[in-house]
Amino acid sequence: MTATVIDGKAFAARVREKVGGHVARLKQEHGITPGLAVVLVGEDPASQVYVRSKGKMTVEVGMSSYEHKLDVDTAEADLLALIDTLNNDPAVHGILVQLPLPKHMNEDLVINAIDPAKDVDGFHISNVGLLGTGQKSMVPCTPLGCLMMLRDHHGSLSGMDAVVIGRSNIVGKPMAQLLLGESCTVTIAHSRTKDLADVVRRADIVVAAVGRPEMVPGDWIKEGATVIDVGINRIDAPEKGEGKTRLVGDCHYDSCAEKAGAITPVPGGVGPMTIACLLANTVTACSRANGLPEPEGLTV
Numbered sequence: 001m002t003a004t005v006i007d008g009k010a011f012a013a014r015v016r017e018k019v020g021g022h023v024a025r026l027k028q029e030h031g032i033t034p035g036l037a038v039v040l041v042g043e044d045p046a047s048q049v050y051v052r053s054k055g056k057m058t059v060e061v062g063m064s065s066y067e068h069k070l071d072v073d074t075a076e077a078d079l080l081a082l083i084d085t086l087n088n089d090p091a092v093h094g095i096l097v098q099l100p101l102p103k104h105m106n107e108d109l110v111i112n113a114i115d116p117a118k119d120v121d122g123f124h125i126s127n128v129g130l131l132g133t134g135q136k137s138m139v140p141c142t143p144l145g146c147l148m149m150l151r152d153h154h155g156s157l158s159g160m161d162a163v164v165i166g167r168s169n170i171v172g173k174p175m176a177q178l179l180l181g182e183s184c185t186v187t188i189a190h191s192r193t194k195d196l197a198d199v200v201r202r203a204d205i206v207v208a209a210v211g212r213p214e215m216v217p218g219d220w221i222k223e224g225a226t227v228i229d230v231g232i233n234r235i236d237a238p239e240k241g242e243g244k245t246r247l248v249g250d251c252h253y254d255s256c257a258e259k260a261g262a263i264t265p266v267p268g269g270v271g272p273m274t275i276a277c278l279l280a281n282t283v284t285a286c287s288r289a290n291g292l293p294e295p296e297g298l299t300v
């Protein structure tokens with residue numbers, strides 16, 4: 001079987017179009033402009049690129065973008081003070097603190113300082129608890145994007161065997177919660193999993209979120225399974241010239257595409273959907289904050 005390629009880039013463009021429509025309505029009918037604040041501590045080049053593209057897309061859909069770049073040596077107390085200011089700023093409906101933070105900061109403390117209603121990443125413990133108990137919450141952007149693509153491709157996921165490789169708080173665990181909510185039979189695999197190949201071979205849906213370039217070979221994929229590759233790994237690409245690099249996922253694309261029924265590419269798969277879902281969450285947060293009906297089709 002040759003897999004259908006799930007075009008995350010095109011899907012994300014459609015999500016952003018929907019978001020833009022809701023933003024226009026909020027402005028015209030209610031005089032409200034949704035605002036997203038992104039906080040970056042330090043100067044990691046990859047994070048800077050990511051923050052810039054988020055800012056650009058935020059403005060493109062008609063929202064206000066507030067970027068806060070703090071020095072890598074910033075004291076934790078100063079970051080907490082900024083979060084407090086953003087929590088109390090009525091023009092800001094969403095707050096994202098780019099992770100990872102420098103070593104001298106306590107990530108849990110910082111994330112839990114964000115007003116849960118403005119926590120568009122869905123990482124605050126109260127949002128994690130709401131998601132885990134099936135209550136309305138802010139859903140983490142990357143798993144939300146993955147679920148949107150899965151639902152679009154399959155319709156119902158009920159009864160499917162899903163394997164999530166990776167158990168991080170930002171991707172693996174919330175992804176597993178969402179799939180459980182869709183009535184999949186969910187297995188979460190991680191670095192201590194025995195016989196990962198056998199575990200993955202059972203899966204109708206494989207979500208790989210590991211951070212190891214091309215670690216999942218096609219040989220592990222059940223014929224016709226759907227492969228969602230969350231991994232974003234930059235590797236050397238001497239074939240493109242000296243010092244050049246390229247992005248690859250956690251799955252070996254060519255061999256997995258031969259076995260899978262559907263697959264997301266890297267780049268152009270989950271990544272663009274993550275940013276689109278961040279914008280979607282910001283509109284959702286803005287609507288909720290103003291007691292307005294939630295935009296349809298932008299959350300689960």
Ligand SMILES: NC(=O)C1=CN([C@@H]2O[C@H](COP(=O)(O)OP(=O)(O)OC[C@H]3O[C@@H](n4cnc5c(N)ncnc54)[C@H](OP(=O)(O)O)[C@@H]3O)[C@@H](O)[C@H]2O)C=CC1
Nearest residue numbers: 142166167168171190191209210211230231232270271274
């Ligand atoms: N597309 C997007 O929008 C996003 C992409 N990413 C990408 O997704 C990937 C994962 O990110 P993140 O969840 O933050 O990463 P983490 O490093 O936080 O988690 C990685 C997980 O993979 C598991 N793991 C490590 N090695 C193995 C192995 N050999 N076999 C099985 N499991 C293993 C770890 O297990 P253990 O817990 O036992 O250590 C851990 O649970 C990265 O490539 C990242 O860049 C991340 C966020 C958004």
Ligand SMILES: Nc1nc(=O)c2c([nH]1)NC[C@@H]1CN(c3ccc(C(=O)N[C@@H](CCC(=O)O)C(=O)O)cc3)C=[N+]21
Nearest residue numbers: 096097098099100121232267268269270271272274275
């Ligand atoms: N608080 C927080 N929330 C996050 O959601 C968060 C974070 N911190 N820290 C870093 C990771 C990583 N992440 C990506 C999102 C989109 C792309 C993306 O759009 N990638 C493009 C390629 C971009 C390129 O070419 O470099 C693609 O896959 O097509 C990548 C990575 C969000 N993260």
